[in-house]
Amino acid sequence: MGKKAVCLISGGLDSAVSAFIAKDMGYNLFALSFIYGQRHNKEIESAKKIAKALYVKKHVIFNIDISQFGGSSLVDESIKPEIDHKLEDIGNDIPNTYIPARNTIFLSIALNFAETIDADAIFIGATAVDYSGYPDCRPEYFTAFQKMADLATKKGVNGKSIRIITPVLKLDKAEIIKKGFTLGVPFDKTWSCYLGKEKSCGRCDSCLLRLKGFKKAGLKDPLKYEILPDWY
Numbered sequence: 001m002g003k004k005a006v007c008l009i010s011g012g013l014d015s016a017v018s019a020f021i022a023k024d025m026g027y028n029l030f031a032l033s034f035i036y037g038q039r040h041n042k043e044i045e046s047a048k049k050i051a052k053a054l055y056v057k058k059h060v061i062f063n064i065d066i067s068q069f070g071g072s073s074l075v076d077e078s079i080k081p082e083i084d085h086k087l088e089d090i091g092n093d094i095p096n097t098y099i100p101a102r103n104t105i106f107l108s109i110a111l112n113f114a115e116t117i118d119a120d121a122i123f124i125g126a127t128a129v130d131y132s133g134y135p136d137c138r139p140e141y142f143t144a145f146q147k148m149a150d151l152a153t154k155k156g157v158n159g160k161s162i163r164i165i166t167p168v169l170k171l172d173k174a175e176i177i178k179k180g181f182t183l184g185v186p187f188d189k190t191w192s193c194y195l196g197k198e199k200s201c202g203r204c205d206s207c208l209l210r211l212k213g214f215k216k217a218g219l220k221d222p223l224k225y226e227i228l229p230d231w232y
Contacts, residue, residue, distance in 0.1 A: 004118065028057055032060050032062060036075065103124070177213045193207050201225070
């Protein structure tokens with residue numbers, strides 16, 4: 001069957017591009033998405049469309065309700081996501097959209113999936129350039145998780161490491177979009193907005209970073225927005 005990879009597909013732009021990079025690298029893809037108590041299902045709908053466009057071997061949609069802990073505006077309806085930040089301020093502080101240890105939870109489950117199917121790698125679309133400042137999106141975090149994965153798995157102990165691959169980690173949003181464009185990523189099927197309404201809000205950090213990327217890349221974002229910032 002050749003080399004296999006588990007791709008974490010959230011429905012967002014970064015994870016879609018990462019999965020298409022994995023496909024371009026010759027991996028047979030197994031998609032993993034999460035229903036974790038998030039405030040809307042738009043991203044899951046997008047994840048299904050992206051997985052279908054990739055012709056993945058299997059798409060697992062994993063249910064894990066971390067909303068029972070709260071702690072983030074993405075899983076607690078009583079907390080409103082922060083909006084209307086200035087671009088230069090995004091990433092300076094950790095916003096209330098941060099979900100405690102989310103990538104650790106997701107990667108741990110991906111590691112279980114990967115070892116079960118004897119996969120060679122896990123692809124995750126984290127980025128540490130144009131991002132919201134989440135601590136579990138930093139390069140040193142993934143270095144530490146790789147070390148843990150090598151220690152915690154039979155494959156790792158036997159010297160067959162399951163590689164944690166972060167292909168867009170050091171790219172800015174424009175570079176990610178350009179890479180996705182060359183690979184034929186269906187950006188119209190992705191979803192980035194934190195609010196999950198009929199149209200993207202154009203005001204949350206995720207929308208603003210996405211729009212900044214498309215503008216810098218010189219490409220038009222195919223999604224519709226309720227409001228567009230003056231600079232777009």
